[in-house]
């Protein structure tokens with residue numbers, strides 16, 4: 186058999202017309218039921234309307250992105266670009282290569298058109314022969330009419346995209362979310378070159394490039410997510426509820442995690458099981474850090490053992506099918522009881538978190554949260570004699586003086602949370618750190634203290650202790666709601682949580 190023939194047979198290509206007819210025949214008719222409209226559809230329509238109003242007369246291109254190769258002929262599970270998910274309401278694994286186009290109308294509004302790859306007929310080679318997209322291999326997809334009903338927008342075949350892109354939109358032009366699909370962006374750049382080199386200028390009088398104009402669109406779509414609508418808030422509640430289930434399961438599984446060795450991986454697996462079971466998966470790689478590993482801020486290798494005297498820092502969140510994710514951290518005494526030194530550090534971080542949470546209210550600045558929490562951290566470090574001689578709390582908090590406390594807490598206290606774990610990342614500093622908190626914003630409050638095992642500046646009893654406590658806060662009209670409050674936070678409540686899980690009565 187030639188290499189060519191072998192390949193052909195391996196991939197199931199028809200060897201003759203008879204085979205093709207055989208494959209295409211005698212399947213039950215497809216369902217003609219109209220799919221229900223997605224619950225997210227009306228909210229997605231409002232978001233598209235906002236984008237339309239911001240860019241009248243312009244064609245806006247928001248790609249879902251394509252499949253990413255993991256290795257050879259295996260792809261990663263598909264996750265659409267967050268801007269695409271937000272504007273369509275499509276979530277987990279939908280729809281690779283799709284492109285949302287807001288097509289300008291004469292009256293300044295836009296028609297929403299979803300170009301995608303609809304289900305192929307059973308008489309096509311794709312049906313049985315295409316291992317990346319074919320129904321035999323990866324399952325059925327909706328047809329054009331199905332997705333129009335589901336999302337309440339217009340749908341066209343992806344093969345018509347090039348023609349749609351080529352239509353003249355006059356002098357105002359086309360914008361694309363560049364990191365959505367790099368190939369499509371490159372193709373569009375080639376087409377747009379002539380049209381946009383006309384020397385348009387921005388507010389500061391600088392000549393705008395194509396990229397600048399695209400970045401304005403991405404920035405708009407990112408900052409649009411700063412304040413969540415009621416549907417998004419409900420998704421976040423679901424994500425956090427599922428996350429609490431995962432944390433409960435981890436606590437219940439700690440005895441096995443110790444017994445099996447490589448306990449951090451065991452914990453990652455237990456949380457991942459519940460994330461995958463209840464949602465789309467984890468919203469980011471879980472940090473399962475026992476003992477000194479907790480002092481590596483993004484410890485996602487999770488290769489370590491868990492010892493009974495350790496603190497286990499678990500930073501994990503479930504991403505639900507709509508792709509909204511929780512982001513919660515608890516630091517758990519594996520034995521069920523904090524040692525005196527562990528409790529001292531834990532209670533300090535808790536006090537800092539309480540101060541941070543108290544600062545979450547409308548009208549306060551986003552940066553007030555960090556300022557409040559880090560002051561409490563600095564006070565404890567000073568009281569424990571860890572700051573250099575002559576450096577008091579005010580001195581270390583003064584940015585011009587070097588922020589000595591950052592040796593033990595280098596990260597920020599808060600970030601926006603939503604479709605991305607670090608949501609609204611394209612917001613400018615004044616729209617993020619410097620902005621006022623508004624009802625509907627969802628953000629984390631997550632101070633920590635990290636004393637590395639080899640830190641000779643700290644007393645020996647504190648070395649190897651790392652603590653972070655992280656909750657997800659919704660800004661309300663008169664303050665905030667801790668969406669993750671179901672997961673215990675104080676040192677005594679955490680001990681009771683573990684004791685209850687083991688069927689023991691909590692220590693008084």
Ligand SMILES: [Mn+2]
Pocket residue numbers: 512600629631655
């Ligand atoms: Mn976080």
